[in-house]
Amino acid sequence: MADRTSERKQEWLISAPSMVWLTVLFLAPTLLVFAISFRPSTPFGGVGEGWTLQTIRELANPNYPAIIWRTVWLSLATTVICLGLAVPCAYFMARARARWKPVLLMLVIIPFWTNFLIRIFAWKVLLHPEGLVKKLLLAVGLVEPRDILMYNENAVLLVLVYSYLSFAILPIYAAAEKFDFSLLEAAMDLGATRLRAFLQVFLPGISRGLITAALVVFIPALGSYVIPDLMGGPSGEMIGNKIAQRVFVDRNLPHASALAAVLTLAVVVPMVAVIFLQRQKKPARAKEAGG
Amino acid sequence: MKRSRIPLYTTLVCLLFFYLPIIILIVNSFNKSRFGSVWGGFSLRWYQKLMENRDVWFALKNTAIIAVSATIVSMVLGTLAAFALHRYRSRLQNAHYTLVYTPLVVPDILMGMSLLLLFVQVKVQLSLFTIFLAHVTFCISYVAMVVLARLQDFDFSVVEAARDLGASTRQVVTGVLLPLLAPGILAGGLLAFTLSIDDFVITFFVAGPGSTTLPIQIYSMIKHGSPPVINALSTILLAVTFVMVWLSQRLTEEKTTS
Amino acid sequence: MIRKWFIALCCLLPLTGFAQDKVLHIYNWSEYLNPDLITAFEEQYDCRVKQDYFDSNEALYAKLKAGAGGYDLIFPSSYMVSIMAEQGMLQELNHDLIPNLKHIDRSFLKLTEDRDMKYSVQYMVGSTGIGYIDGRVEMDEPSWAIFANEEYAGRMTLLNDMREVIGAALKYLGYSLNTTDEAQLDEAAEVAIAWKKNIAKYESEQYKNGLVSLEFLVSQGYSGDVMQGMEENEDIAYVIPKEGTSLYSDDMAIPVGAENAELAHAFINFLHEPENAASNTDFVWYLCPNTASYEFLSEEVKEDPAVFLDPEVVAKSEVIRDLGEENAKYVKVWDRIKAAQ
Missing domain, CATH: 3.40.190.10 (Periplasmic binding protein-like II)
Structure with a gap:
């Protein structure tokens, strides 16, 4: 019995540091965002006294649906394109010769670790209206001299895909590594076509990797702020830009909080649900999570 | 049996996609011409200009201070968290797990904004210190997840053996557990270090006087600075990244061979 | 081995801390100050000048409101000076410490609301x-x-x-x-x-x-x-x-809570030294409204109608008010x- 209590004490002792830190600096601020959404704003950028539903009502702003829709579809499109490219890549990497694997892996990891501002900047140089890509496309007659490659939704999408592709490849590769490829051959021996074996045997076999990949692309994409800021045009705003504008330009913290609260709910509720399901179904935890 | 060529081609396209912008950026950093689309001859003058830019050096110093201190603190907190999560099954750990996991999936802008609100409400002055607090907060979770993954592969019979031989808990932890888990903890630390060096959005929200970090400096240079100088800076950072990735690969290999 | 390494790193932590010598923290628009002047000031006053940048008056205001205390000198446009003064965010200036105020060009005072220079001194005027x-x-x-x-x-x-x-x-x-x-x-x-x-x-x-x-x-x-x-x-x-x-006038002001208010006064005075004001105008291509500095300006700047605003333009234009x-x-x-x- 004494053993149980000392065990319990020890558990608390080694859990406390991270729990306290994250409660004070993660949980409390997140709750604060929700609380401030119900505060009035003062014209001089402060947070007023008392409670109000005014800010929540302002979320019915007729301009928001367009921004939310743009945010969602850009994030979804980014996720779909990233997965579409990542699955064949991961398949190839997992089946590559042992000698090549570390090289391929390193080639994928390097962009993942490169400062993302620099990667965005590289595209700005490349897509310059009188830059290299434009000249090439002009030469082969794919664009008109007056077409602009940057400052539109396509450019934002392109750079989003570029930024998150390696996030998608890594977990799928981790899953494909563990996949038993003889199953594919077996399926084909039993008469399945190559496509069918791929769809019905390989994809289900790496489903955990696919889910992780989809989440690590979709969620950060939802919160994008810098990419639409640098690559987007006058109509390229996403929710992240609106939040930044409310904080840094409009001096309206409650309104920014309300927007942030909506985004938080959109992200966290499904996530917590997934974690809970996973943890209850399977005591071994998501390994890919750290990736 | 013939395999499909599609995966090979996709991989090649992806690699080209990854590296084309980077290669052009590196080439341009040695381009004498100010304009990226013409080659004006080889030159190191942008590197020279970069060296003369004292804002960059100052930002680099801030980044180093924050990355080193945030990495150390988050390594300690994250490793402890991973131990607790691995060792115990209880309602407390369920809550703990949620608390550690959620920061991984919350978009940066939300974390930055909520921390800013917290600092405003409790009237903490924004400074290097607030950036440090923010960075530890998001690094803990990454370290914990990496160490946790290593713990799952860990053969705990070694610990039992040490116990049987009469080692105390402290001896087990410092003599057996930590050394064996060191590659995992270091890998977590390395990840925290790169994340800290790289973070722009959260830092942007909580930065105060004199606490410009390298990403903030880069952002401001993208907006105002001379593009070729950014090319030069990027090339140097790419070289550093390359070395770091290589190092971490070595660490991983050591772990698998030991 | 690992323990030694770990302890060594922990010892480093306090070293990485937050020691300070005499530093003037300024919060400015980017590319808005001749860096040679900063170097000269540092030598003359034996201090360090650290500059951060904002991109709009609103961003400056939001940051200060959000608790970015510790700036000694800021460069808001005049409408923002009024807001900040009203909000009690600015210190009153001590005119005895800024003898160069006598050089301020009175003809541009109409661009600012703080005409007695109670809280702010004009830095640069320009047009959109x-x-x-x-x-x-x-x-x-x-x-x-x-x-x-x-x-x-x-x-x-x-x-x-x-x-x-x-x-x-x-x-x-x-x-x-x-x-x-x-x-x-x-x-x-x-x-x-x-x-x-x-x-x-x-x-x-x-x-x-x-x-x-x-x-x-x-x-x-x-x-x-x-x-x-x-x-x-x-x-x-x-x-x-x-x-x-x-048209606008960007002004220099000292926020409440400045750690080196005296040094900030010295810097304002330094920037309104006629030679310095001229070299700054030559560098940034806005006009520092400092009468005594005009004779030191480069010919190019002196003749530029975009630097010295045409009275006709001024008549048609307005200053943004809060x-x-x-x-x-x-x-x-x-x-x-x-x-x-």
């Missing part, structure tokens, strides 16, 4: 206008109407600033850019939405680089920024539209413009 590439753009009669010209669609930028963009549209229609009349604002919104179709983006910072590299051909921009661009690309030209524009509660009307119009397809 149009920067364009000569030879690629036809600009016979400078007008805001250029932004309606589809010829340059996708290669033009407007400032990412609601007051400047709506203000330009109001000016184009012949209204005051400080209007609070909703009918006028509605009309301006329509004009701005039409312009929006032709612009590449709303951009307050990158347009200078964009003009230099020919990414943009026409940009609504601040006079000095555009002219700094000319030093790198001589095809760039700057004009003020015939309908008039906004509208307090009415500000919300502009936020609404701006949201509408930004959301329009």
Whole structure:
């Protein structure tokens, strides 16, 4: 019995540091965002006294649906394109010769670790209206001299895909590594076509990797702020830009909080649900999570 | 049996996609011409200009201070968290797990904004210190997840053996557990270090006087600075990244061979 | 081994800390101060000057409100000075420490609201206008109407600033850019939405680089920024539209809570030393309103009509004023413009 209590004490002792830190600096601020959404704003950028539903009502702003829709579809499109490219890549990497694997892996990891501002900047140089890509496309007659490659939704999408592709490849590769490829051959021996074996045997076999990949692309994409800021045009705003504008330009913290609260709910509720399901179904935890 | 060529081609396209912008950026950093689309001859003058830019050096110093201190603190907190999560099954750990996991999936802008609100409400002055607090907060979770993954592969019979031989808990932890888990903890630390060096959005929200970090400096240079100088800076950072990735690969290999 | 390494690292931690010598923290617009002057000041006063940058008055205000205390000197535009003074965010200046105030050019005082220099001293004055590439753009009669010209669609930028963009549209229609009349604002919104179709983006910072590299051909921009661009690309030209524009004065002020207020006073005085003021004007291409400095200016600057504003231009133009509660009307119009397809 004494053993149980000392065990319990020890558990608390080694859990406390991270729990306290994250409660004070993660949980409390997140709750604060929700609380401030119900505060009035003062014209001089402060947070007023008392409670109000005014800010929540302002979320019915007729301009928001367009921004939310743009945010969602850009994030979804980014996720779909990233997965579409990542699955064949991961398949190839997992089946590559042992000698090549570390090289391929390193080639994928390097962009993942490169400062993302620099990667965005590289595209700005490349897509310059009188830059290299434009000249090439002009030469082969794919664009008109007056077409602009940057400052539109396509450019934002392109750079989003570029930024998150390696996030998608890594977990799928981790899953494909563990996949038993003889199953594919077996399926084909039993008469399945190559496509069918791929769809019905390989994809289900790496489903955990696919889910992780989809989440690590979709969620950060939802919160994008810098990419639409640098690559987007006058109509390229996403929710992240609106939040930044409310904080840094409009001096309206409650309104920014309300927007942030909506985004938080959109992200966290499904996530917590997934974690809970996973943890209850399977005591071994998501390994890919750290990736 | 013939395999499909599609995966090979996709991989090649992806690699080209990854590296084309980077290669052009590196080439341009040695381009004498100010304009990226013409080659004006080889030159190191942008590197020279970069060296003369004292804002960059100052930002680099801030980044180093924050990355080193945030990495150390988050390594300690994250490793402890991973131990607790691995060792115990209880309602407390369920809550703990949620608390550690959620920061991984919350978009940066939300974390930055909520921390800013917290600092405003409790009237903490924004400074290097607030950036440090923010960075530890998001690094803990990454370290914990990496160490946790290593713990799952860990053969705990070694610990039992040490116990049987009469080692105390402290001896087990410092003599057996930590050394064996060191590659995992270091890998977590390395990840925290790169994340800290790289973070722009959260830092942007909580930065105060004199606490410009390298990403903030880069952002401001993208907006105002001379593009070729950014090319030069990027090339140097790419070289550093390359070395770091290589190092971490070595660490991983050591772990698998030991 | 690992333990030693770990302890060594832990010992490093306090070293990485936050020790300070005498440092002047300034919060400024970027490219807005000749770096040689900073070096000279550091030598003369045996201190360090650390500069951070903001990109709009609102961002400056938000950061200070959010608790970025510790700045010794800030450079808000004059309307922001009024707001901050009213909010009790600024210290009263000690005129005894700034003897060079006697050089301030009185003729530009009308651009500021703090005419007794109780809280602020004028730093630079300038105008908002149009920067364009000569030879690629036809600009016979400078007008805001250029932004309606589809010829340059996708290669033009407007400032990412609601007051400047709506203000330009109001000016184009012949209204005051400080209007609070909703009918006028509605009309301006329509004009701005039409312009929006032709612009590449709303951009307050990158347009200078964009003009230099020919990414943009026409940009609504601040006079000095555009002219700094000319030093790198001589095809760039700057004009003020015939309908008039906004003029501004950026001022120096010391926030409450400054750690080195005395040093900040010294820096204000140093920047208004006539030779220094002139070298600063030569560098940033805005005008430091310091009468005694004019004789030290380079010929080029002295003759530039964009630096020394033409009285005719001044007559047609206005200074943006803060509208307090009415500000919300502009936020609404701006949201509408930004959301329009």
